[in-house]
Amino acid sequence: MYLSKLLVNTYSREFRRDHADIREMHRTVMSGFHNLPNDSPARQSAAVLWRLDGIHRGFAAYVQSKSKPDWSRLPADYLTEAPQVRDLQPVLDAITPGRRFAFRLIGNPTRTIPRLGNPKSPETGKRTHGQRVARKKPEEQLEWLIRKGEQHGFVIPSGRNGQPDVSPSPCLTLTGQKRSEDKGTITLEPVRFEGHLIVTDAAAFADALQTGIGHGKAYGCGLISLAPPQGR
The missing domain is CATH 3.30.70.1200 (Crispr-associated protein; domain 1)
Incomplete structure (x- = not known):
């Protein structure tokens, strides 16, 4: 890498x-x-x-x-x-269970709202996906990150104040035009997460480091950066 x-x-x-x-x-x-x-x-x-x-x-x-x-x-x-x-091989080699890192992630915390009646697509006959909307409350954003940690082999430790040792902050809304064959615009409301994490599953976390976390990976989201931990 x-x-x-x-x-x-x-x-x-x-x-x-x-x-x-x-x-x-x-x-x-x-x-x-x-x-x-x-x-x-x-x-x-x-x-x-x-x-x-x-x-x-x-x-x-x-x-x-x-x-x-x-x-x-x-x-x-x-x-x-x-x-x-x-x-990045030295970074990958350093991933072991229990290892603590400082990290930065621009994520795209979202939730899906089911469409009314969950209709089937006329082209595929399959149920259509719901509408993906941004999680705008800090507590919802933290919940999203903690859940992603459970999926990808890490946990967020508690800081000195007893709260999760991570700070979410909003980024500028990202927009763009969809491909010519599609209509409409691309809109993302990313969030910057900075804090500390602890590896619980080295293989799962290494995979997340290489493939990213969450949606919007083509548009500047999902990349985790690691650094030595700051003062505890």
Whole structure:
């Protein structure tokens, strides 16, 4: 696995286009993976996850992937310096049961509201999915994260105040245009989670680290970043 850090030039016309349309940002990220097989979806083939973090006077894009990326196809003025790419194997090797990490995750906490009558699709004859809506209350967002931890091999420990040692904070709403054959827009209301976690199942957590957590993985959600724990 590889992690790329891309320091973005906020004056780049292409970046401003991407920042206004999350699907265009997805396309730009995937331009670093142009030698992928055609028999499966490109993002899944390379296990690509990404996140855009605000930093002092700009943004840094973090892109994680199974394949080593080639960023030479980015527009000439897209970055302010050369991409930084590092091997994540040492991080994967450090995942053991009971290990504590500081983490950052931009997640897409949602819940599904059943459609009235749960009608069948006229094309497939199958029941249609309900409408996915954002969880906007902090307690609902924490509940979502704790449940994901149960699924993916980690728990959120308690902090000094006895509450879960994690802080959820809202991010800017992400929007974009759907593919030409579809109608409407893409809208996500992501949440940034920062705090500590403890690994309970090394295999399940390693899989989550590589494949991401939750929905919206093509649009900047689901990537977990780990660091040594902070003062306890």
